[in-house]
Amino acid sequence: MNSEIRRLCERAKSASRALALVDTKTKSDVLIAMAQVLVRNASYLIRENNRDLTAARKKKLSDAMIDRLTLNSSRIISMADSLLKIAKLKDPVGEIIETVKRPNGLVIKKVRVPIGVMLIIYESRPNVTSDCIGLCLKSSNAIILRGGSEAINSNIAIFNVLQKETLRHKLPADSISIIKTTDRRVVDELLVQEGLIDLVIPRGGESLIREVSEKSRIPVIKHYKGVCHTFVDKSADLKMAEEICFNAKVERPGVCNAMETMLVHKNIAKKFLPTMIRRFNDAGVQIRGSKDVKHLAKDIKLATEDDWYTEYLDLILSVKIVADVDEAIRHIMKYGSYHSDAIVTESKKNADKFLREVDSACVYVNASTRFTDGGEFGKGAEMGISTDKIHARGPMGLEELTSYKYVIFGKGQVRK
Numbered sequence: 001m002n003s004e005i006r007r008l009c010e011r012a013k014s015a016s017r018a019l020a021l022v023d024t025k026t027k028s029d030v031l032i033a034m035a036q037v038l039v040r041n042a043s044y045l046i047r048e049n050n051r052d053l054t055a056a057r058k059k060k061l062s063d064a065m066i067d068r069l070t071l072n073s074s075r076i077i078s079m080a081d082s083l084l085k086i087a088k089l090k091d092p093v094g095e096i097i098e099t100v101k102r103p104n105g106l107v108i109k110k111v112r113v114p115i116g117v118m119l120i121i122y123e124s125r126p127n128v129t130s131d132c133i134g135l136c137l138k139s140s141n142a143i144i145l146r147g148g149s150e151a152i153n154s155n156i157a158i159f160n161v162l163q164k165e166t167l168r169h170k171l172p173a174d175s176i177s178i179i180k181t182t183d184r185r186v187v188d189e190l191l192v193q194e195g196l197i198d199l200v201i202p203r204g205g206e207s208l209i210r211e212v213s214e215k216s217r218i219p220v221i222k223h224y225k226g227v228c229h230t231f232v233d234k235s236a237d238l239k240m241a242e243e244i245c246f247n248a249k250v251e252r253p254g255v256c257n258a259m260e261t262m263l264v265h266k267n268i269a270k271k272f273l274p275t276m277i278r279r280f281n282d283a284g285v286q287i288r289g290s291k292d293v294k295h296l297a298k299d300i301k302l303a304t305e306d307d308w309y310t311e312y313l314d315l316i317l318s319v320k321i322v323a324d325v326d327e328a329i330r331h332i333m334k335y336g337s338y339h340s341d342a343i344v345t346e347s348k349k350n351a352d353k354f355l356r357e358v359d360s361a362c363v364y365v366n367a368s369t370r371f372t373d374g375g376e377f378g379k380g381a382e383m384g385i386s387t388d389k390i391h392a393r394g395p396m397g398l399e400e401l402t403s404y405k406y407v408i409f410g411k412g413q414v415r416k
Contacts, residue, residue: 005189008144008177009196012117015172016142020114022171024091027138030169031087034162035080038130041161042076048157049126056150064254064314068124069151079130079158086134086380092398093140107409112402114140116198119190120383121212123148123204129158131374131381133176137166139401142175144197146190148204149182156180191216201396203384206311221392223384225311226256226339228369231328231354233345234265238272240366241344245276248342248368250283254313256385257340257372261308261318263328269321270296280317289319308335325350329357336360338387340369361387361394 049071097110136143147155159178194217202212203223232241248259287300342364343354351365362372374382379397386392392400
């Protein structure tokens with residue numbers, strides 16, 4: 001298996017060099033064609049997805065996890081729409097970031113270039129397959145996909161459909177590759193292919209990301225867990241706060257930008273929490289609250305220290321009453337994952353303080369954390385939501401999939 005994986009990576013590296021020379025129109029034409037074939041093959045994709053869903057139900061995966069795994073007509077159309085949006089975006093490759101003319105006459109240009117070969121290790125969500133293929137092709141990066149076993153049939157089906165279009169449009173044959181085995185040893189072999197793979201992006205649970213980060217000899221950008229918070233300040237419009245908090249938790253609880261902890265200012269807790277908790281209960285949300293929250297809603301569970309750190313990815317919510325915006329910020333910086341956090345407030349002073357002091361990739365005022373998404377940010381889709389600070393942060397789109405090089409023009413200058 002070692003030699004087989006090595007050869008796959010060598011082919012991807014070779015393809016990446018050829019892909020870097022493909023013009024923008026060709027790349028965009030491929031993406032438009034890919035969008036069309038996804039829709040045309042919807043019945044095939046849904047049929048293969050049903051195989052994964054049957055296995056997931058036998059394993060008794062949670063409803064939220066099954067939702068992450070599910071493909072239907074509307075989600076396939078959304079996948080196709082993402083590819084069309086990526087096709088229309090400006091090609092970052094070759095963009096001149098800056099030009100400097102030195103006193104000695106040298107002209108130095110900083111130019112965007114592809115990173116090379118991307119390894120994406122991901123779980124559950126089949127749409128990641130098409131999103132990542134689309135972003136990598138438009139940014140001229142070769143991609144190796146390694147999805148989770150729970151979505152293996154769906155991922156291979158999407159790959160098969162899209163690969164035909166890369167070949168039909170005469171892109172390098174190994175521009176996109178997928179690992180079709182669920183053998184976990186393959187991941188270990190991929191993570192030591194330094195010199196062939198240029199960047200690893202793990203998308204999934206905390207254990208997956210830690211394992212990849214510990215084993216990889218290749219740079220890793222972490223799509224870490226989303227312990228996202230919403231702080232309802234004392235000056236908040238409570239109706240607005242209720243809608244934002246409900247959306248952030250309930251609209252799609254199994255995704256990384258869903259709210260996991262709600263913080264409420266003590267001055268409005270008695271007015272806000274009983275109504276809010278009833279609405280959550282009606283939606284099937286299990287509340288785990290601090291002691292003072294439990295005084296207001298006796299049927300809820302008492303939160304433990306571990307709850308504040310937990311990404312539930314389910315209809316479970318931790319709730320805490322805080323004294324002020326400072327305590328809310330301290331809580332977020334202690335227990336959060338630097339992903340997405342929000343404040344609901346009518347106070348410009350508190351909003352500015354929250355934006356300045358909460359050091360997360362995405363910080364919101366009066367909006368749901370559910371907007372942390374490449375599509376919602378105008379990037380067409382995303383490779384992941386980086387919680388790192390180096391190179392890329394937040395939703396990773398086309399620009400984040402490039403590096404740069406310096407191109408220097410002279411007229412015979414020599415250094416003295």
